[in-house]
Amino acid sequence: MFPWSKKKKSASIAKDRLTIAIMSDRRNDTAPFMDEMKAEIIEVVKKYMSVKAIEITKEREGDIEALSIDIQLDA
Amino acid sequence: MGIVIAVISGKGGVGKTTATANLGLGIAMNGENVVVVDFDIGQRNLDMILGLENRVVYDMVQVMEGEVGIKQALIKSKVNPNLSFLAASQTKDKTVLESSKVKLLLESLKDNFDYVILDAPAGIEGGYEHTIEFADAAIIVVNPEVSSIRDADRAIGILDSKSQKVKDGEEVVKYLIINRIVAQMVQSGEMLNSEDILEILNIKLLGKIPEDRGVIDASNQGKPIILTDKSIAGEAYKRISMRICGKNVKMEDIEREDVGFMNRFKGIFK
Numbered sequence: 001m002f003p004w005s006k007k008k009k010s011a012s013i014a015k016d017r018l019t020i021a022i023m024s025d026r027r028n029d030t031a032p033f034m035d036e037m038k039a040e041i042i043e044v045v046k047k048y049m050s051v052k053a054i055e056i057t058k059e060r061e062g063d064i065e066a067l068s069i070d071i072q073l074d075a
Numbered sequence: 076m077g078i079v080i081a082v083i084s085g086k087g088g089v090g091k092t093t094a095t096a097n098l099g100l101g102i103a104m105n106g107e108n109v110v111v112v113d114f115d116i117g118q119r120n121l122d123m124i125l126g127l128e129n130r131v132v133y134d135m136v137q138v139m140e141g142e143v144g145i146k147q148a149l150i151k152s153k154v155n156p157n158l159s160f161l162a163a164s165q166t167k168d169k170t171v172l173e174s175s176k177v178k179l180l181l182e183s184l185k186d187n188f189d190y191v192i193l194d195a196p197a198g199i200e201g202g203y204e205h206t207i208e209f210a211d212a213a214i215i216v217v218n219p220e221v222s223s224i225r226d227a228d229r230a231i232g233i234l235d236s237k238s239q240k241v242k243d244g245e246e247v248v249k250y251l252i253i254n255r256i257v258a259q260m261v262q263s264g265e266m267l268n269s270e271d272i273l274e275i276l277n278i279k280l281l282g283k284i285p286e287d288r289g290v291i292d293a294s295n296q297g298k299p300i301i302l303t304d305k306s307i308a309g310e311a312y313k314r315i316s317m318r319i320c321g322k323n324v325k326m327e328d329i330e331r332e333d334v335g336f337m338n339r340f341k342g343i344f345k
């Protein structure tokens with residue numbers, strides 16, 4: 001590399017971009033059993049209340065992974 | 076009782092089938108009994124790479140459906156009697172696979188071979204899921220390039236959630252092969268190096284394979300590159316095969332290799 005060309009090497013750009021893209025892919029990665037689980041949870045809650053919608057998201061913060069379940073009830 | 080290894084990639088065109096063929100032969104050269112199975116239903120290619128396309132009579136779908144026996148469908152390699160091959164169906168589509176039938180097929184192959192190597196289809200849909208479902212181990216093939224690495228991560232994610240081993244609370248052994256490395260480009264910072272790729276994917280390395288024009292020449296002839304003496308990719312496949320067979324082989328440092336004055340000189344004009 002010549003001293004006057006300060007352009008960032010493309011391999012390190014690739015690494016940065018991939019790290020961010022893959023982090024986001026993994027965060028949004030809904031487990032394959034998610035739809036099944038959703039249906040089962042609805043069935044259980046339905047026994048006691050009427051359910052309008054259910055939203056399950058998998059979140060990761062550092063080493064901790066959490067599942068948050070939002071159940072919207074039928075008013 | 077043999078072990079089942081799925082060769083996967085996520086993205087197509089990274090050298091998955093070439094790797095399957097070469098590793099199958101490489102393991103056979105180590106004296107082990109190997110069968111390579113093409114799971115890419117509807118897009119059969121492993122037969123071409125192995126040079127066995129004219130000998131395919133029955134395929135794995137016919138075996139799974141009970142139309143023919145496994146012994147009738149297996150094709151023995153001309154170059155190494157330790158290697159057998161089971162073709163994919165070319166007329167059916169990927170939806171034809173069923174878990175219970177795949178399991179039975181793999182069980183009977185495991186009874187007859189030390190290594191059962193499955194060439195997965197590209198993508199992460201049903202056909203891919205069936206390939207990894209009953210695998211004991213997976214070899215992930217990537218190119219040092221962003222789309223291949225990102226797709227590989229998705230494929231690994233599915234492996235980690237859908238394989239039977241994981242569902243049983245066990246671990247699927249996973250190893251990475253980085254294929255088509257150009258040392259000059261890594262050295263000049265234009266290509267991701269292996270350390271970075273391993274860090275991004277959080278996986279262990281099985282081996283590195285340099286870019287080698289001989290691979291296309293080899294596939295033209297249906298003779299996997301591992302059969303070509305002193306070819307750089309072939310030698311890399313030999314080392315990886317020995318590792319799979321439990322031999323301790325030093326990790327090749329092909330990225331830091333001196334590319335030689337003439338090559339560097341030529342590089343300027345590329």
